[in-house]
Each structure stands twice: as structure tokens, then as C-alpha cells.
Amino acid sequence: xxxxxxxxxxxxxxxxxxxxxxxxxxxxxxxxxxxxxxxxxxxxxxxxxxxxxxxxxxxxxxxxxxxxxxxxxxxxxxxxxxxxxxxxxxxxxxxxxxxxxxxxxxxxxxxxxxxxxxxxxxxxxxxxxxxxxxxxxxxxxxxxxxxxxxxxxxxxxxxxxxxxxxxxxxxxxx
Numbered sequence: 001x002x003x004x005x006x007x008x009x010x011x012x013x014x015x016x017x018x019x020x021x022x023x024x025x026x027x028x029x030x031x032x033x034x035x036x037x038x039x040x041x042x043x044x045x046x047x048x049x050x051x052x053x054x055x056x057x058x059x060x061x062x063x064x065x066x067x068x069x070x071x072x073x074x075x076x077x078x079x080x081x082x083x084x085x086x087x088x089x090x091x092x093x094x095x096x097x098x099x100x101x102x103x104x105x106x107x108x109x110x111x112x113x114x115x116x117x118x119x120x121x122x123x124x125x126x127x128x129x130x131x132x133x134x135x136x137x138x139x140x141x142x143x144x145x146x147x148x149x150x151x152x153x154x155x156x157x158x159x160x161x162x163x164x165x166x167x168x169x170x171x172x173x174x
Contacts, residue, residue: 018078023052024171027094027124029101031087031134032058033159038130040071041160047075049167054079055094055124057087071160087126087138099124101142103134104162106155110147118170125166127159 013021028051033039039061046054056062062083063069063076084090091101102116103126126142128134133156139145148157148165157165 015078018047018050021050023050024174025120025122026051026167026170027053027055027099027122028163029055029087029090029094029124029126030057030060030159031126031138032129032132033060033127035130035159036061036065036067037071038158038160039065040068040073040076042127042163043068043072043075043079043081045160045164045167046079049171051079051167054081055084055090056081057084057090087135088141091124091126091138091141094124098122100144101126102144102146103128103139103142104146104148104166105134105139106147107139107145110145113146113148113166113169116146116170120174125163127163130159 026049028042028046030039030042033042033056039056042054061068063072063081069076084093094101099122101124105128125146126134126138128138146166148162150157156162
């Protein structure tokens, strides 16, 4: 029989251990994400994958916020985050720090996630609005576009699901 582990069996990092631990060189950029639940879920997933930072752009909600915290479950106090008035502003600052920038979107000349090779260099991933996705002017300044292959009738995943899929694929086996 497989017994479910209790929380104290999981040997998770403390908040201080998390903050001082080496992070994966990945920054998530949220381009006008409206759902506070999605924002909270991205924080929680970022904590699980030791993501370097989240940049919340435009109308994306920011902590402290009760609705974000419902799904973040405390990850707003562990994961570093900043706010940028526009996604283009955030990307410009990341490019000055030599980050490669990829939007996660369906676009011409995109590469599928399974073809994307991350070599542990600083990378920023832009995830877009729940209805409109990543804005075209943002896609235009990115170094590339990563597309998650899909086979069903729907044309997109929820943004927080997309973040989980992309991070899992990038970090599995590391």
C-alpha cells in the first residue's frame, strides 16, 4: 500500500532557506493577466520550481491581495516579484541584463515546447492575458515564440496551466 505523505514528511525548504537557495535562471513576465487566481497560481508554481522572479505588468494584480493569496498559499512571501507599468518596459530591462526573451504563444515561426532547448542561460518567459494572449507588440521584441502543442478543440490553456507545463518541460531531469 502507498501511504500519502504528511506535510512534515516532505522536507520542504523554510522561507529563509528558499530565499537563500540558488534559483533557476528563469523570470516569468505576466502581460496584463487579469485573474488574481491565475496570478496566485503562478506564484505557487514559481515557488515549486525555484524561479528567480516574476514581473507583473500592466493591469496584472500585485500582492498583497487576498484573492492572489487564495491560490498562492504564501508563495508571495517567498518568490521575488516586481511590477512594471508595461511589458515592453520589463522586457527592455531584461534585455539590458542579457536575458533571452520568449513569449509563450501561438504564432508563425514558433517552436514547439518539446523542441525548445534551454541551456541554463538567463531566460524570461512572457505569458499573456487570458483572452488576448501576449500582445503583438510584445511578441515583436521577443527573441522567439514557444508554442505548447495542443490537439483538442480549444485553442489555449489557462495561463497558470501554461506556466506549469512550460516550467515542467524546461526543468524536468535537472
